Amino acid sequence: MKFGIFYEHQLPRPWAEDSEYRLLQNSLEQIELADRLGYDFAWEVEHHFLEEYSHSSAPEVFLAAASQRTKNIRLGHGIIQLTTNHPARVAERVGLLNTMVFTHLPSNLLLVGVPFMPSFETAASLLLLRHVLSQMDVPTRQAFTMALVAPEERPAASGLTASARALAQAGAPLLTGLLLTSAASPAPFLLAGGIKSVYDLTLFFRFRSRRP
Secondary structure, eight states: OOOEEEEEOOOOSSOOOOOHHHHHHHHHHHHHHHHHHHHOEEEEEESSSBTTBBBSSHHHHHHHHHHHHHOOEEEEEOOOOOTTTTTTHHHHHHHHHHHHHHHHHHHHHHHHHGGGOSSSSHHHHHHHHHHHHHHTTTTHHHHHHHHSGGGGHHHHHHHHHHHHHHHHHHHHOOOHHHHSSSTTTOHHHHHHHHHHHHHHHHHHHHHTTTOO
């Protein structure tokens, strides 16, 4: 069994001028003690605009400070909010490839789940949630592709990848129409989500050792 601690940095009122400073200093001292006691993990979450509940808008800064005070305990990001962080900023923090795969893969799994929802409302909600995530990989994918090729090859690489996507999108409606000839078939959702998931995983395992 492993043990860890988790921080959200609650800070109830009333506040003094140095309340946040003391909160962070106390947390760092606790992590130092946890490290000496043999705790395995320390997690820090990210929240915004939640006064009192969580004063933790930049967890990577706090974790960086904790890394300078500890030796063995593992430090982890609880979450990174994709709704309040630009994809480019997330990419700077966790890497282009991870950002591409781990924002796109959940959207594919949501797509696969759409035909299995018990009602139109839940299916529509799942599809809308999928659309929130589905394009977050676009800027990081473009940046990753451009970083892998020589500067003089970037226009050609950009045109080739854009053309391939356009051709695939052009043929998709025809294939979907054929698959829907059988009433209420889940095949288009399963096929689309499955192909995209295979693409994401192949991309991750093929390029995870590459550094652009």
